[in-house]
Amino acid sequence: KLCRLSSLFTLKESNMKLKILILVASIVNISVLSACSQEQTPRLVTKDRFVPVIGRNGMVSSREKMASQVGVDILKKGGNAVDAAVAVGFAMAVTYPQAGNIGGGGFMVIHLADENKSIAIDYREMAPAAAYRDMYLNDDGSVDNDGSKYTYRASGVPGTVAGMVHALENYGTMSLAEVVKPAYDLANDGFPMYNYLEGSLNARKDRLMQNPGASKAFFKADGSSYKYGEILMQKDLAWSLKQIMDGGKDAFYKGKIAKRIVADMEANDGLITMEDMDNYVALERPALVGDYKGHKIVTMPPPSSGGVHLIQIMNMLENDDLASKGHNSAATLHLYIEAMRQAYADRSKYLGDPDFADVPVEELTSKAYAKLIRAQIPADRARRSTDIAPALNLLAESPETTHFSVMDKDGNAVSNTYTLNFTYGNGAMAAGTGIMLNNEMDDFSAKPGTPNGYGLIGGEANSVQPKKRPLSSMTPTIVLKDDKPFFVTGSPGGSTIITVVLQSVFNVLEFDMNTMHALAAPRIHHQWLPDAVMIEEGVSKDTKDILVNMGHIIAPREMTIGSLSTIMYKEGIFYGAADIRSLDAAAIGY
Numbered sequence: 001k002l003c004r005l006s007s008l009f010t011l012k013e014s015n016m017k018l019k020i021l022i023l024v025a026s027i028v029n030i031s032v033l034s035a036c037s038q039e040q041t042p043r044l045v046t047k048d049r050f051v052p053v054i055g056r057n058g059m060v061s062s063r064e065k066m067a068s069q070v071g072v073d074i075l076k077k078g079g080n081a082v083d084a085a086v087a088v089g090f091a092m093a094v095t096y097p098q099a100g101n102i103g104g105g106g107f108m109v110i111h112l113a114d115e116n117k118s119i120a121i122d123y124r125e126m127a128p129a130a131a132y133r134d135m136y137l138n139d140d141g142s143v144d145n146d147g148s149k150y151t152y153r154a155s156g157v158p159g160t161v162a163g164m165v166h167a168l169e170n171y172g173t174m175s176l177a178e179v180v181k182p183a184y185d186l187a188n189d190g191f192p193m194y195n196y197l198e199g200s201l202n203a204r205k206d207r208l209m210q211n212p213g214a215s216k217a218f219f220k221a222d223g224s225s226y227k228y229g230e231i232l233m234q235k236d237l238a239w240s241l242k243q244i245m246d247g248g249k250d251a252f253y254k255g256k257i258a259k260r261i262v263a264d265m266e267a268n269d270g271l272i273t274m275e276d277m278d279n280y281v282a283l284e285r286p287a288l289v290g291d292y293k294g295h296k297i298v299t300m301p302p303p304s305s306g307g308v309h310l311i312q313i314m315n316m317l318e319n320d321d322l323a324s325k326g327h328n329s330a331a332t333l334h335l336y337i338e339a340m341r342q343a344y345a346d347r348s349k350y351l352g353d354p355d356f357a358d359v360p361v362e363e364l365t366s367k368a369y370a371k372l373i374r375a376q377i378p379a380d381r382a383r384r385s386t387d388i389a390p391a392l393n394l395l396a397e398s399p400e401t402t403h404f405s406v407m408d409k410d411g412n413a414v415s416n417t418y419t420l421n422f423t424y425g426n427g428a429m430a431a432g433t434g435i436m437l438n439n440e441m442d443d444f445s446a447k448p449g450t451p452n453g454y455g456l457i458g459g460e461a462n463s464v465q466p467k468k469r470p471l472s473s474m475t476p477t478i479v480l481k482d483d484k485p486f487f488v489t490g491s492p493g494g495s496t497i498i499t500v501v502l503q504s505v506f507n508v509l510e511f512d513m514n515t516m517h518a519l520a521a522p523r524i525h526h527q528w529l530p531d532a533v534m535i536e537e538g539v540s541k542d543t544k545d546i547l548v549n550m551g552h553i554i555a556p557r558e559m560t561i562g563s564l565s566t567i568m569y570k571e572g573i574f575y576g577a578a579d580i581r582s583l584d585a586a587a588i589g590y
Contacts, residue, residue, distance in 0.1 A: 055589020106418025113411030123163020125156030152270030213429030237434025306475025352461030500562030
């Protein structure tokens with residue numbers, strides 16, 4: 001009561017407030033500190049221009065607010081962070097169909113408070129058994145880009161359902177039916193069309209209207225679009241979700257859903273068979289853990305390249321005093337660019353599915369390797385990417401991927417990134433299921449040395465092979481401080497994911513930003529090839545001029561890069577942020 005009373009005073013009365021506190025506290029024989037210790041009112045310091053969302057018992061941050069609310073409702077019912085994450089994953093298949101999915105795949109990083117243990121779940125899509133190395137090459141040896149992007153042959157075996165069920169059964173507390181029910185209700189009863197989805201559907205209408213399932217699900221019978229506020233119901237998707245609620249994972253991989261997916265594949269020259277569906281498994285892998293100035297960086301191992309190169313770049317810059325150079329100064333950005341340049345060069349040769357290729361994770365993430373390649377970065381000039389090669393011999397994906405982060409009151413945390421690859425995948429919906437099909441086969445190197453749909457170069461380690469998982473840049477990450485979750489982060493953005501996550505972590509650890517400030521700050525990106533720096537609005541002209549004078553090539557147009565969903569836990573308070581670059585994204589706490 002004393003502290004609540006004191007909070008009513010204005011700043012001009014601060015001296016009087018202090019005197020009253022001392023006087024009253026001395027009368028009741030307690031210290032001023034203990035008098036106020038009961039009141040854990042979060043207070044951001046005056047430097048914070050960007051204010052995060054506050055929570056006391058948990059937090060969910062995602063690209064879509066209805067899905068975030070689903071996760072918070074699960075937490076309120078007593079579910080843990082894994083329960084909430086799985087509920088969000090299924091809900092986004094309904095409310096964010098351009099990337100949220102049960103027809104794609106992704107990666108989940110989990111920290112379990114009771115066991116002080118971090119694990120990674122790989123539910124990346126898998127190439128069908130009938131896939132082969134040169135399946136996307138024309139007779140003249142050129143790459144058939146449409147074949148790897150917009151046909152049924154572009155789809156890998158979906159992993160999302162297997163991954164979500166694995167997480168729930170092993171680390172959740174609620175039943176599958178309980179956590180899928182909110183998604184089922186949203187699909188069956190419908191939800192009001194919101195701004196971002198309305199624009200997204202209209203932007204891809206021509207392609208979606210070519211597929212009977214997608215046109216039926218997302219547009220009216222007369223072919224017109226749903227307008228803002230009108231109710232969008234997805235009855236076929238509701239049917240699929242009910243099958244999963246009642247029959248679990250087997251309903252998707254062995255039952256009626258699988259049969260409908262395979263029938264649609266057979267009718268449209270696709271490759272996925274019932275045997276492919278039945279053989280799919282989500283894999284639990286040891287989380288990749290780096291250390292940076294007293295913090296543990298817990299992230300995703302291959303077949304994601306994200307964790308490897310996040311740790312690699314952080315190792316390279318660990319001994320540079322970035323804070324004294326200044327946030328987004330030319331000196332700091334120069335180091336970012338050159339470190340990114342080397343990491344993406346290494347990615348082009350060494351990264352792939354570890355079950356099919358020897359990926360030198362230990363070497364790439366070692367401090368010794370980082371020291372070696374850091375020594376090659378000039379202090380005052382840019383290098384050319386044509387002069388940089390994968391350097392161990394000296395010692396693709398869509399912007400419409402989506403990410404969500406969850407933390408609960410018990411100290412559990414989940415960082416999850418999943419995708420269909422391109423927006424709405426290959427543009428096709430499996431007949432009778434309401435499930436959009438992915439085009440993840442484009443994330444393989446159709447022709448090693450040739451760029452994929454996002455300009456990324458891949459090597460033999462990421463060539464097409466049956467039952468192989470394509471390389472990814474997805475980088476779900478949890479930062480631990482004193483072995484407890486401190487910062488949870490992740491982003492969509494295809495090839496930019498790694499650098500977006502990197503800058504969010506540096507903004508927090510090096511520049512002491514809160515979660516909202518850390519994601520609001522302007523970003524850059526360099527990926528070796530093409531040799532150009534993408535720079536968002538907000539970096540000063542003077543800084544860009546200095547970078548140009550150093551020899552850096554600035555991309556000709558500004559564009560937003562990534563869309564972070566982040567949570568920080570500090571002194572008993574959850575601080576959530578959903579990227580201000582993304583319409584209808586939301587962090588919700590309670």
